[in-house]
Amino acid sequence: MRFSPQLPSIYGETVERLTERLRAMGEPPFRARQVLEWIYKKRVTSWDEMINLPKPLRSSLASEYQLHPAQQVLIKRAGDITEKLLLELEDRSYIETVLIRYPQRGVGQEIARTTVCVSSQVGCAYGCKFCASGLDGWKRDLLASEIVSQLLHVCALEDERGDPDRKRQEAPFDNIVFMGMGEPLANYDNLVRAIHIINADWGLRFGARRITVSTSGLVPQILRLADEPVQFRLAISLHGATNEVRNAIMPINRRYPLETLLPAAREFSQKHGRMLTLEYILIEDINDSFEQARELAKIARDIHAHVNCIPYNRVPGLPWRRPDLPRQEAFVRVLRDAGVSHTIRKEKGDDIDAACGQLRLRKEKTAV
Numbered sequence: 191m192r193f194s195p196q197l198p199s200i201y202g203e204t205v206e207r208l209t210e211r212l213r214a215m216g217e218p219p220f221r222a223r224q225v226l227e228w229i230y231k232k233r234v235t236s237w238d239e240m241i242n243l244p245k246p247l248r249s250s251l252a253s254e255y256q257l258h259p260a261q262q263v264l265i266k267r268a269g270d271i272t273e274k275l276l277l278e279l280e281d282r283s284y285i286e287t288v289l290i291r292y293p294q295r296g297v298g299q300e301i302a303r304t305t306v307c308v309s310s311q312v313g314c315a316y317g318c319k320f321c322a323s324g325l326d327g328w329k330r331d332l333l334a335s336e337i338v339s340q341l342l343h344v345c346a347l348e349d350e351r352g353d354p355d356r357k358r359q360e361a362p363f364d365n366i367v368f369m370g371m372g373e374p375l376a377n378y379d380n381l382v383r384a385i386h387i388i389n390a391d392w393g394l395r396f397g398a399r400r401i402t403v404s405t406s407g408l409v410p411q412i413l414r415l416a417d418e419p420v421q422f423r424l425a426i427s428l429h430g431a432t433n434e435v436r437n438a439i440m441p442i443n444r445r446y447p448l449e450t451l452l453p454a455a456r457e458f459s460q461k462h463g464r465m466l467t468l469e470y471i472l473i474e475d476i477n478d479s480f481e482q483a484r485e486l487a488k489i490a491r492d493i494h495a496h497v498n499c500i501p502y503n504r505v506p507g508l509p510w511r512r513p514d515l516p517r518q519e520a521f522v523r524v525l526r527d528a529g530v531s532h533t534i535r536k537e538k539g540d541d542i543d544a545a546c547g548q549l550r551l552r553k554e555k556t557a558v
């Protein structure tokens with residue numbers, strides 16, 4: 191389904207396009223940067239706050255554009271400081287954005303690193319068997335403005351809390367991962383445009399190396415992405431180290447099996463000169479055997495990738511379970527013994543429907 195909002199959101203505009211629009215309205219080119227500075231650096235939420243713009247221009251902008259294309263309807267907090275924002279879009283679709291805070295050892299103190307997990311579609315067409323996002327299928331792609339809007343909602347939340355150590359002009363988080371609802375590479379053009387806006391000096395000015403795009407394995411788009419000039423990171427959601435296991439839980443593997451996926455991943459890594467990440471959700475008795483761990487180690491060494499193991503978050507209505515801690519440890523030991531760079535995520539957010547897509551499903555089916 192293609193979605194056209196009543197008014198486009200200004201969050202989807204690049205400086206080049208906005209300059210053109212403003213020129214057509216009889217405004218000088220410098221106005222575009224002025225407007226964008228109010229949005230991304232001063233982070234105002236109304237046209238009236240843009241006080242160095244002439245009043246007639248503010249009125250014209252208000253009749254041409256809307257600001258936020260998404261409204262926050264709910265925040266759920268978990269004890270372990272994971273927070274999930276539920277946002278409502280103009281067509282009454284719901285999406286989720288998650289903040290995850292990881293304590294990290296700094297010089298003489300523990301500091302919190304904040305990662306924002308962003309959605310790229312409403313629902314998902316790829317039907318991975320363990321995932322809540324795909325349970326109701328795909329509804330539509332998000333516009334670039336709806337992707338950027340998720341980050342501005344997080345900015346508003348964090349700015350309000352006012353960490354005094356942060357300069358207001360910086361984005362108040364450390365990493366962005368496109369691992370929320372949807373397959374980001376199936377919404378390629380909007381994704382790349384949103385990343386351009388997030389990264390640009392006139393936009394959020396957020397370093398591309400701190401942005402990770404995660405895919406279930408869309409080979410043509412991985413190859414296309416390898417030629418993009420922006421230096422963001424790529425993560426492959428592998429979740430199975432053989433075709434047999436991947437076929438059982440990820441239908442995409444029938445279209446792009448490991449023999450085509452892994453060379454594409456290697457090509458991306460070589461062109462970008464960066465280590466890839468292989469995401470691996472550990473699911474009891476599905477993909478957590480020693481044999482899978484050994485195959486995974488081989489793949490990781492072969493394509494020079496880091497492995498991120500994520501113990502499964504239960505999804506109501508689905509039968510899958512998380513392996514117990516000794517089993518998780520045994521799996522990871524195989525990677526360690528093989529000399530593979532790896533991490534295992536200390537699971538966060540169990541008490542707030544942490545698996546992506548759960549909160550939205552509940553909101554769409556019942557009142558939360």
Ligand code: SF4
Binds near residue numbers: 315317371372
């Ligand atoms: S894991 Fe990703 S690609 Fe698979 S169904 Fe869920 S959102 Fe879609």
